[in-house]
Amino acid sequence: MGKxxxxxxxxxxxxxVRDPKKRTRDWNEYSLPLPEKxxxxxxxxxxxxxxxxxxxxxxxKNGVSGCPLNNLIPEWNDAVYRGEWEEALQLLLKTNNFPEFTGRVCPAPCEGACTVAISEPAVGIKSIEKEIIDYGFRSGLIKPEPPLKRTGKRIAIIGSGPAGLACADQLNKAGHYVTxxxxxDRIGGLLMYGIPTMKLEKESVTRRVNLMAAEGVEFVTGVNAGVDIKMADLKQDFDAIVLATGASKARDVNIEGRDATGIHFAVPYLTQSIKDNLENEGKQTLSAKGKKVVIxxxxxxxxxxxxxxxxQGASxxxxxxxxxxxxxxxxxxxPWPEYPHIFQMDYAHVEAEAVLGADPREYLISTVAFEKDQDGRLTGLHTIQVDHDIENHKYTEIPGTERFFEADMVLIAAGFAGATDDIFTNFNVAKTNRHTIDAAKGFYRTNEEAVFACGDARYxxxxxxxAIAEGREAAREVDFYLMDETFLP
Structure with a gap:
């Protein structure tokens, strides 16, 4: 392939990429296209x-190696090398419903598994993918393609993140009615309200949602399915239900002083900032301006x-x-082809170094208590360094390494502990010991008849x-369940 x-x-x-100092003055995407040559x-x-x-x-070893979508990477690389961009687009869309998202926000496990990467820097797969799909939109090659006939089957997808959207897209292509x-208040899940605009401008999400709507997918916002519409009513109105609600149960830090004013979970903080950029002319209502921030x-x-x-102007x-x-x-x-666990400067760390003069990361550090003033406002954090026993997954505090960090804003980004509790009660689905929906990979069926699960809620x-790969695979199983056969890839 290629040369x-x-x-x-x-x-x-x-x-x-754009200059790190300049790009922190706006909320536009930090990446730039590569020239065709x-x-x-x-x-x-x-x-x-x-x-x-x-x-x-x-x-x-519990890590992703290569592309979960099985993208036809050598094939579309070859097409780009030959200048056949329309062919490259067709090959890309065979396996990936939303390359405009993955081409911007994916950490590119494909590049970690690239054969060139055994001894040299990998092929720039992600850059090529992004430009192929952008070419498709720019050239008007991506147009609504509604199915030629409908099956009469109706499917409810709960959640509009990448898994839910991919599942909906595939089932709509199969001719089913999908809601x-x-x-x-907006479609997109974490694509809309979890990933900041400088990584993924929201026009890209809206453009794709509008395309799917033109192809016949129905979108309903502001409805908490399972609460506003009960499961019994959904089962009566739809032939199948797919739970793609994500894993949004935030992992908390339950230590002394946690109730101090000024401590926030990361995703609501990011969501509010994105909402402000979309609705409030960029005026940040939950702002770090002038604050000492610890994440x-x-x-x-x-x-x-x-x-x-x-x-936002943190000090x-x-x-x-x-x-x-x-x-x-x-x-x-x-070793190759595992995902390479090596030191990297993320876009945000490059920006922090350029603006504030240093990489903001502190390693092997544990917060042991929050400090607050007499009015309950956060004033800082007490920390201690730790040793990490990788084999036994244990952390041991190191006496004498205690420190105090001044802070008046803390953002908790300690990961997620599975699906939210209401999913299990509202839909009567079994859960795993990881607090995810119990539905076996390859089948995606829950313990409830005609109820499936995919994406972070399951995985x-x-x-x-x-998530996109899970949505596609779940769609295939739903199609087979409804039709006793499937032609979905």
């Missing part, structure tokens, strides 16, 4: 490697909080992580690309 010797002749061309060079680096691990989505219920949690959501607080930012700093290169315990907190 047979391209991986030896050309270096990887990094994705283009650079994309051609990137595509030329794709090897004729025999077994394209980039396309083989699998789990190794997506969303309890929020508890070293993951992507924590990084998004860093970027948001920077744009200082620290991001606490329980784990140690990752190595610069793969270790023997993290647990994961990637957008994994």
């Amino acid at each position: 047979s010797t391209g991986f030896m002749e050309y270096d990887r061309i990094p994705a283009r 650079d994309l051609t060079i990137q595509a030329a680096r794709c090897m004729d490697c025999g077994v394209p691990f980039c396309s083989v989505g699998m789990e190794i 997506v219920f969303e309890k929020s 508890i949690g070293g993951g992507d959501t924590g990084a998004d909080c860093v970027a948001t607080a920077l744009r 200082s930012i620290h991001q606490f992580g329980h784990r140690g700093k990752l190595p610069e290169l793969r270790t023997n315990q993290n 647990g907190q994961s990637l957008v690309v994994t």
Whole structure:
């Protein structure tokens, strides 16, 4: 695929981004398109490697390796190299309903499994994917394609995140009548209100939702299915129900002083900022302006909080992580084609370093108490350093390493503990010991007849690309359940 010797002749061309200082003055996407000549060079680096691990989505040591969607990466790389962009678009859309999302927010496990990455920097797969789909929209090649005939079957999708939307898209293509219920005021789930605008501008989400509506998918907002519409009524009106409600049960930090004013969960904080940008002319109602901010949690959501607080004008930012700093290169315990667990500067950390002068991350640190004044307002955090026993998953406090951080805003981004409790009571579905909906992968059926589950609600907190894959696979099982056969991929 591509040019047979391209991986030896050309270096990887990094994705283009806006200047980190300048981009923190607005809420626009930080990424920029690569010129076509650079994309051609990137595509030329794709090897004729025999077994394209980039396309083989699998789990190794509980981590994703390769693309969970089994994207036809070598094939569309070859098409881009030959200048056949329409062909590349057709190949991309065979496996991915929403490349405009994954091309922007996916951490690219495909690149970690790229064969070139055994000894050299991987092919810039994510950059190519993004430009293929953007070309499709820009050229007018992406148009509504409603199904030619309808089956008469009706399906309710509960939740409009990437899993719910992918499931809805596939079932609509199969000719079923699909209604997506969303309890929020806008469709998109975490695509709309979880991922900041500088990573994914909301026009991209609205554009896709409008396209699906033109193809016949019905969207209903402001309805908490299971509460506003009871499960019995849904079962009466629909032939099947798919729960794609996400894993939004936030993991709390239950320590002394937790009730102090100024402590917030990360996702509501990010949601409010996005809402303000959409509705309030950008005026931030829950703002970090002039504040000393500490973010508890070293993951992507924590990084998004860093970027948001920077744009709001925080005076200082620290991001606490329980784990140690990752190595610069793969270790023997993290061989190819596993996802590379190596040190990286996320977009938010680059911005913080540019604006505030330092990477905001603190490693192997645990918060032991919050400090508050006589009025109950947060004034800081007491912390201690920890040792991490990776093999036994244990953390041990190190005496004498206690510190105090001044803070008047804390954002808790410590991950999620599964689906919210109401999902299990309202829909009478069984749960796993991980507090997710009990529905076996490959079947996606719950203990309730005609009720299916997919995405983070079933799988647990994961990637957008994994959620899309789950939605597609669940749609296939629903189609088979309703029709006794399926032609969905």
